[in-house]
Amino acid sequence: MNLLLKLVRVIYLVYAAVLWLGIMFLILPFIFLASLLGKVRGGNITFYFLRLWAHLWFPLVGIWVRKINRDHNEKGNFLYVVNHRSYLDACIAVKVMRLPFRPLGKIEMKKIPFFGFIYKQSVVLVDRSSAKGRASSVREMMWMIRKGISILIFPEGTTNETDQLLTPFHNGAFRIAIETQTPLKPVLYLDSGTRLPHKGLRLSPGRCRVLFLPSIPVQGLTMNDLPALKQQVFDVMETALRQYTRYPDVELQETTS
Template sequence: MGSPGMTEVLAATLLFLVFLYQVSHVFRYYAKFLVFTLLSLVSATVFIPLMLIRPRDYRNALYPAWGARQISKLLGIRFEMKGLENAVQDTGCVVVINHQSALDLLVLGEIWPKLQRCTVISKKEVLYLGPFGLATWLWGTIFIDRLNVERAQSTINSTADIVRNNRAKLCMFPEGTRNNGATLLPFKKGAFHVAISSQTPVQPVVVSRYYFLDDKKKIFDSGSVIITILPPIPTVGRTKDDVNALVAETRDAMIEVHTKTSEEVIGLLKTEKIS
């Protein structure tokens, strides 16, 4: 009997990997994040030729947003969106979203085509990440130099003009760091300064807890997520002296919905296990 050929070796390796995926939650955790990372890079860059037709246009991000939705399906993540009737229509706004994981990129893929005219702020170093940096520039990302405080502040100030004049929806994560806990972390004030400077509303968006994800235990299962768009909070007439009150009002509203929708997701999870 001869030695196994390359086809047999590849088939055996594939079967072994499938076996590991089924029986090891640690292997499944890293495998799914590898798929998420690689496919996110592909979906962000493969459409660059189409993006070049209209550089710096928010609509360019609709291509990778479509890709993100396909990635969600592949990973077994199901999204339900509520409160779309609350979306700001006629002006720009600052969209504040609770921040849980790198998987929040998939949340942006869901809300980007719904809210329209969305953009984000990113550190300028991202601009130099080859094709990915080019893609982020093509879909209108606002870059800031975090190492140069004076220049970064100037960019944030000019961002208020972009939000107001272009009716842009600036998506920001005010917690500033990832948090998949039972409640939200304290909010940083940058997003709210932009909202007040531009005199445009704050649009809170609440994402239920990722119960299917546990970074400490290395668990990444399938699961459901509820995205809720809350009524906009107006800033017309407010000044920088009102920032703390605006932060508190927004965070309190988001915490209430975060608790409610996270409990709802637990109910869905129990139903899925029973069925």
């Protein structure tokens, strides 16, 4: 029985991977054409094609992404701060985040054949190996915000592989929010670590809930307020994660499709 179950899991994983690549190759020519329109306009168009990919791929592999809005559908540009449990998180972001936005992404990913081209068109690249690379990514994020584009950052810096709900936050997101006076919006991916754990290739069908929390204003804050702001956001996210971990079906009263 265990052998049969393992075989089914392998077949499902191969099926999901083939679909992932197949749909990506279908939209690649359109993303190439969009890239000719520049970093802002072309990047925005790219995300509409990526969203099409996500709307096709998730249902076809039996993953149902469900949004839980506690923010009453707030409008405007934000600096999204999101917990990070899985490689699936980037795919979820494409499906649920309000456009236009750009995530912060590792520069190493652009070396992946074909996917790397799409990646370069759709993220703000960061080279964490050098101070110059980090400074360049900060400047680009600030430029995007001034162009009316929201930014998505995983403040934990890397995938959380611990037993803790959250790992300590880095300062970058909060520094940019204060410097640009852009409100922070905490967002929680509640099930991505279950659907696709960071360790091992074990994708599974099921629900993927995304919790949008009310924004946190930064108007008038200075760098002296950064530690308190970082702690405030951490506490808000950890409290919500604890609630949804303890009561996994609480969203039934709040979910919007």
